[in-house]
Amino acid sequence: MHWFANPARFMRIAETVQPWIAGLAVLCIAAGLYYGLVISPADYQQGETVRIMYVHVPAAWMSLFIYTILALASGVFLIWKHPLADIAARAAAPIGAAFTAMALITGALWGQPMWGTWWVWDARLTSVLILFFLYLGYMALVNAFDEPEHGARAGAILALVGVINVPIIKFSVDWWNTLHQPASLTRLDASAIDPAMLVPLLLMAAGFKLYFLAVLVIRMRTLLTARRIRALHMVE
């Protein structure tokens, strides 16, 4: 792990692997889209709109996955003071926010034909919305300081406090919703999923993860370079 501690070495390695990951991501997503949009059948109940699922579900997974990465990186940064951990957390946040936004938007687009409304205050939807706010708050905080290090530590503390809170929020929201409103929404039964649907779903999920990795590396390199430029800029 400490072998990566040297940002210069990281830059070099990243430069070589990054195109491969990106290429793989494009392949997976292209295959997933082709499979999902062309090959897989339309749902007998939902019709063609079911195809939104191939974007929506992996995006929703990513939103949680990236928040976990963010918290892990923050922990590493706080405990071992590892500089790259901060850069990774910083770089991951906007990608996570984008996936969360994608889950929200595709969900809303799906909700209109399925439920007849863009949005309901269902427990799951509400927790995704709050997760989105946590992302935005983290990003706003990290970028609100002059000294990048200051923002890094503040952000790391917030991410950790947030990660303790996410399950509490999730639990309270679930409970809140069942209190107010019995579940009346029709949902796909996740267990009874057809392999024809599962394959594109998994392809897309893999594609999104690879895409995340590729963009993460690009963003980390950009952030490193930006710091270097900033340092040079400070010269009289």
Place this chain on the structure above:
Amino acid sequence: MRGTDPLFAGDGIACVRGARLVFRALDFTLAAGEALVLTGLNGSGKSSLLRLMAGLSSPGAGRISWDRTDIAQDRQTHATRLHYVGHTTGVKAALTAGEDLAFWSAFRLQDHGPTQQRALEQFGLGSRTSFPVRFLSSGQKRRLALARLVATPAPLWLLDEPTVGLDSEGQVALEAAIADHRAAGGIAVIASHTAIALGEAARTLNLRDFVAAGTEPLDPDLNLALGLTVGGAR
């Protein structure tokens, strides 16, 4: 009780602000009873050095030690042994002068009324004890901040331009306080652009001598540009 053993010392200190190396390879040693005056042009890093000495921030490289122990090991203990007076004085407008001083004494767990009153008198604020701080002029606020130094004893004084805004009377009071402090074996580090009469055994450190060449991001190594480790700066 003036000694020659180095009590407070810095060894190869580098200071990084933002992603910028302000100074490097700075050493100092201070024995009991000694004083150090920091001089240097605006922006040379006097304030930054004082904050490093207080343990408020950490050096990019090198170490600062008290009695041969790195202060980074136990900041809380280091805090009990020092007084820091910065550019901003930290007096509260809504309290009276007496209350403000009493608070800081209690905060340092040494709440003793008569000592506080004597401290105020020493800095010419004896008649202002129950005067709200917001009615004090800038120099009077500075005096109130300085009164803290004598209200609770501490062996290390870190003063950032303490004479700013002081009139001649105030300056004399400050110089007397520093002399007493040193006579009792205390150490004082003072950043100042103006002359302060400190008597014997006061040394001067000009920050100019430690400015990193051209104040550049010193090293092509990215570590440095990150401002996170400056291990190689010396």
Place this chain on the structure above:
Amino acid sequence: MRGTDPLFAGDGIACVRGARLVFRALDFTLAAGEALVLTGLNGSGKSSLLRLMAGLSSPGAGRISWDRTDIAQDRQTHATRLHYVGHTTGVKAALTAGEDLAFWSAFRLQDHGPTQQRALEQFGLGSRTSFPVRFLSSGQKRRLALARLVATPAPLWLLDEPTVGLDSEGQVALEAAIADHRAAGGIAVIASHTAIALGEAARTLNLRDFVAAGTEPLDPDLNLALGLTVGGAR
């Protein structure tokens, strides 16, 4: 164009802060090219007098006039003819040094780039034009505030402890700026605790001479204690 006609004058000024008479019966006259140094102990009212001169607050008694006209009659015109630099410098942390200066020039309706750049250079900030203000040290911020003086011309300079935080270089630049200003017929009023080299025709006003007895709430008369009218203070 140095004159002997009093251009800027105060006549029987009393200053009331809170319900408290700070000084009274203070007179001054300044002709073009003259300088006045305000001295006095902490709390004697130097800053208060400068604010009265700027028209920011109004005297409890007496009048301040420019060219024989009471400045209270048209504060806006008076404002155009003066520069005021107070204890706080009014520079904005988020702007760059150049932007901050450019703003104040545009604000005073005299936005001329080359003059601004020259002003920054004069105060040793030439290389910091595009440097964010929040990264400047305390002395550098003070220099930036002083650069305003030369970036847009104004016949009256009111400076409250302008040397605070300046290193020797900065002080020399300030003294040169004041000398130029006076040579061009400008007037400068400067409150300071430290010596400033001002050359000939610089007078000193020690506020001590006008302190109301014991700085007490002077008069049993309730009007006075209320700080509403101090007509009888003289």
Place this chain on the structure above:
Amino acid sequence: MSGFLAIVRRELKLALRQGSDASTVLMFYVVVVALFPLGVGPEPDVLERISGGVVWIGALLAALLSLDRLFQPDLEDGSLDLLVLAPWPLEFLVLAKCLAHWLVTGLPIMVISPLLGLLLHMQPEAYFSLLAAMALGTPVLSLIGAVGATLVLGARRSGVLVSLLVLPLTIPVLIFGVAAVEAAAIGQSPQPHLMLLGALLLAALPLCPWAAAAALRQAVA
């Protein structure tokens, strides 16, 4: 005029540079509005019933929260002294500050409010009316807000105090704004309410800068 533009430009620069203020105010707005379903429960009909009020109350709170820093930083760093020593009428200074404040708070709030209406199941017929009411109402909030912000300068705990002063003054904006939205939602014409909002704006435009300028002069004395 060039002084006026200098102020607006400076304020916008400060706002944008200081960590994208506009977006922070906006996010605060969204979060406050999103609290309501959590507080009152998710039933669409209840939410729809209160949507107009909640969107407006959220806008009010978001605009007011940012008022605290409209003049306070200038007082703290000493630039207020210099601003008051302007070579042109102080009323323009206040107007310029209000314009900048509206551009970074009122305008984004206005633009996003239909989206929040959507979250609260507001009738789509009301969106246009909501936009129009916000366009007329948010500048009034900035103007009245400036009076509050200048009045409390130098006061202690100005943050809460300014909200306290301003909230009651902005009640007419709230009432007409909500009325315009609700009229449109039930198919009536929002026009009379919009006209009233317009009248408020016309009255605030000269009055508020005058009052705020007086308060400013006296804040530095």
Place this chain on the structure above:
Amino acid sequence: MSGFLAIVRRELKLALRQGSDASTVLMFYVVVVALFPLGVGPEPDVLERISGGVVWIGALLAALLSLDRLFQPDLEDGSLDLLVLAPWPLEFLVLAKCLAHWLVTGLPIMVISPLLGLLLHMQPEAYFSLLAAMALGTPVLSLIGAVGATLVLGARRSGVLVSLLVLPLTIPVLIFGVAAVEAAAIGQSPQPHLMLLGALLLAALPLCPWAAAAALRQAVA
């Protein structure tokens, strides 16, 4: 311990002397809650339906608004440097600040909330439950708020930012608080909700001071 008390005493003195802070926060709370009948209309059944949520949202906003000034003035006047140089653990400093904050905001908010419930036609059965929920919930708001307030120290536009960070984190308090009130209003036992609020308080008591102390140390660096 004597250092702890010194802080609490100082904070209370500052709060009371600085234009009766407690009353300002309280009045803000009242005004915000009073906006609702104006914003959503006066129908008693609608108001009753939303009363629990509105009282809690108002409390949340009032407590959060005052957070902005919890550590910020100390940073600005330089006393934060001295506070961080405390001869005892910084966690106690945070706890003392939180206690003082709660005494001048949470406590008065709690005491007045049944009165506001009355204004909103809340069921009288819910009053006791509201008081109990507030007693457990408002300290959590102060604690979580302190984390937010220390995290944004030195940040730009900290006022709005702190609300943005803290509001999502306080959602569980809001949900359980409202649930306790509503349970009591429909004749159920509020106990499980109150227990959950208590659990939140117990979790926040050690965690928040720890996080806030870490943030403080790094704010002065």
